Amino acid sequence: xxxxxxxxxxxxxxxxxxxxxxxxxxxxxxxxxxxDISGIQFDAKQAEKGAKKLCPSGxxxxxxxxxxxxxxxxxxxxxxxKAIAFANEYKYADMLLVFPGxxxxxxxxxxxxxxxxxxxxxxxxxxxxxxxxxxSVSIYGKGKKLETAVAYAVAVAEATAITRNLVNEPVxxxxxxxxxxxxxxxxxxxxxxxxxxxxxxxxxxxxxxLLSVNMGSQLPPTFTILExxxxxxxxxxxxxxxxxxxxxxxxxxxLKPTPNSMDMMKCDMAGAGAVIGAMCGVAKxxxxxxxxxxxxxxxxxxxxxxxxxxxxxxxxxxxxxEVLNTDAEGRMILADAxxxxxxxxxxxxxxxxxxxxxxxxxxGGVGVAMMGTADEExxxxxxxxxxxxxxxxxxxxxWEEYGEMMKSDIADMKNIGGTGAGAITAGKxxxxxxxxxxxxxxxxxxxxxxxxxxxxxxNGTGVGVRLLIDYLKxx
Numbered sequence: 001x002x003x004x005x006x007x008x009x010x011x012x013x014x015x016x017x018x019x020x021x022x023x024x025x026x027x028x029x030x031x032x033x034x035x036d037i038s039g040i041q042f043d044a045k046q047a048e049k050g051a052k053k054l055c056p057s058g059x060x061x062x063x064x065x066x067x068x069x070x071x072x073x074x075x076x077x078x079x080x081x082k083a084i085a086f087a088n089e090y091k092y093a094d095m096l097l098v099f100p101g102x103x104x105x106x107x108x109x110x111x112x113x114x115x116x117x118x119x120x121x122x123x124x125x126x127x128x129x130x131x132x133x134x135x136s137v138s139i140y141g142k143g144k145k146l147e148t149a150v151a152y153a154v155a156v157a158e159a160t161a162i163t164r165n166l167v168n169e170p171v172x173x174x175x176x177x178x179x180x181x182x183x184x185x186x187x188x189x190x191x192x193x194x195x196x197x198x199x200x201x202x203x204x205x206x207x208x209x210l211l212s213v214n215m216g217s218q219l220p221p222t223f224t225i226l227e228x229x230x231x232x233x234x235x236x237x238x239x240x241x242x243x244x245x246x247x248x249x250x251x252x253x254x255l256k257p258t259p260n261s262m263d264m265m266k267c268d269m270a271g272a273g274a275v276i277g278a279m280c281g282v283a284k285x286x287x288x289x290x291x292x293x294x295x296x297x298x299x300x301x302x303x304x305x306x307x308x309x310x311x312x313x314x315x316x317x318x319x320x321x322e323v324l325n326t327d328a329e330g331r332m333i334l335a336d337a338x339x340x341x342x343x344x345x346x347x348x349x350x351x352x353x354x355x356x357x358x359x360x361x362x363x364g365g366v367g368v369a370m371m372g373t374a375d376e377e378x379x380x381x382x383x384x385x386x387x388x389x390x391x392x393x394x395x396x397x398x399w400e401e402y403g404e405m406m407k408s409d410i411a412d413m414k415n416i417g418g419t420g421a422g423a424i425t426a427g428k429x430x431x432x433x434x435x436x437x438x439x440x441x442x443x444x445x446x447x448x449x450x451x452x453x454x455x456x457x458x459n460g461t462g463v464g465v466r467l468l469i470d471y472l473k474x475x
Contacts, residue, residue: 006138116157159281160462167460171248176297209332216306221298244353245272245297252326270447271352274464358422372439
C-alpha cells in the first residue's frame with residue numbers, strides 16, 4: 001500500500017474523503033470543507049454514526065468518524081481502521097484521511113501505521129486471491145515534521161507485516177532451516193548480517209537445550225545470529241534480542257490437545273518473528289544502535305527419539321535440567337541462547353517468547369507479561385514504549401520463592417514449577433542462565449488473535465515489533 005502525506009486536495013477520480021472529527025462535531029468538518037475543498041457541498045443533516053455515506057459529490061465521497069475530545073493515538077489507530085474497512089467495502093482505491101485543524105506527529109504516525117496494518121492480507125495459499133481494493137492513502141496534514149513521522153510509521157508497519165507473514169506461514173513451508181534462510185534474505189534486503197549455525201555446529205557447541213527439543217524431529221535445528229552495527233552506534237555494548245523459534249509445537253510426548261491449542265501452534269515462533277521484524281525495521285530506519293538478535297529454532301515433535309519426562313539434559317552453560325514436561329520446551333531453547341549471549345557482555349538482553357499459557361490466563365490477549373533483572377529506569381522506558389504503541393506490559397515479580405519451586409532432586413533444576421505462577425516460574429528458570437541486565441516478555445496471549453481486533457487483525461499480530469523499535473529509537 002502507498003501511504004503518503006498530502007498538503008493538497010487530490011484530483012484523482014473516485015476518492016474517498018474520511019474526516020476524523022474531534023468532539024464528534026460536524027461543524028469541524030463543515031469548516032474544513034468550506035476552507036479546503038471549494039465547490040463541494042456537505043450536508044450535515046445526512047450524518048449518521050460511524051463510517052456512513054454522507055454526501056456523494058462528483059467524484060468524491062465524504063464520510064466522517066468521531067474520535068472525541070483530545071483522542072488518544074490508539075483511538076486514532078482504531079478509528080483509522082474503520083475508515084480502511086469502509087473504503088474496502090465500497091471498493092475505493094484511493095482515500096484521503098483528514099484530521100481537521102493542525103495534526104501532530106503522533107496522530108500522523110497513528111493514521112499511517114493503522115492504515116498499513118489494517119489493509120494487511122495473507123493470501124499466499126489462496127487459489128483465488130481477492131485483493132483489498134484500497135491501494136493508496138493520503139494523510140492530509142498541517143503540522144511540523146509530518147513527512148518524517150509518516151515515513152517512520154510506514155517503515156515500522158512494514159516490519160510488523162514481515163513478522164505477521166512469518167507467524168502466519170505454516171510449518172510445512174517454514175521449518176527451522178527455512179526460518180533462518182528467510183532471516184538471511186531479509187538481512188540482504190534491509191542491511192544486517194546473518195550467521196546461521198547448522199546442527200553440527202550446535203552439537204559442537206553442546207547446546208543441550210536446543211538439541212533435546214529437536215530430538216523428536218526429522219528436521220534439524222538452527223541457531224541464527226543477526227547483527228546490525230552502524231558506525232554511529234551510541235551504545236558501546238550491544239543490545240541483544242532473543243526470540244523463541246519453535247516453528248511448531250505439538251508439546252512433544254506431553255502432547256497438547258488439538259482444539260484451541262495445537263491447531264494454533266505455528267505461532268510458537270512469534271518471538272523469533274518479532275525479533276526478525278524488529279531487525280528489519282531498525283536497519284531500514286538506520287537507528288544509531290548496535291543490536292544483535294539470537295534465534296534458536298526447531299519444531300517440537302513426539303518422534304520416536306523424542307526426549308521424555310524424566311530425562312536430564314546438560315545445557316550449553318554446563319548446568320543440568322530435569323525435564324518433567326516436554327511441552328515446557330521454549331525455556332529449554334531460550335536458556336541456551338541466554339547463556340550464549342554472555343559472551344557479548346551486553347548492555348541489555350530482551351527475550352520474546354510465546355512461553356506460557358499461564359500468562360494468557362493472567363492477563364489475556366490485551367497485554368504482555370514482563371519480568372526481569374534490568375534496572376527500574378530501563379523497565380520504565382520499555383513500559384512507556386509499550387503504552388505508546390499500545391502493546392502494554394504488565395510486570396510480574398521474580399521473588400526468590402519462585403526459584404525454590406524450580407529445584408530438582410536429581411539435577412540442578414527442573415523445567416517446570418508447581419501448579420501456580422506458571423508464567424513467573426518459567427521466567428525464574430530463564431533467569432538462571434543470565435548474568436547481565438535482562439527482560440523477559442511473554443507474548444503468548446498477544447501474538448495470535450482468533451478473531452479480528454481492529455488494526456491488529458486476525459491470526460498473527462506481529463506483537464513486539466513496534467514495541468522494540470520504539471524503545472530502541474528513543475534510547
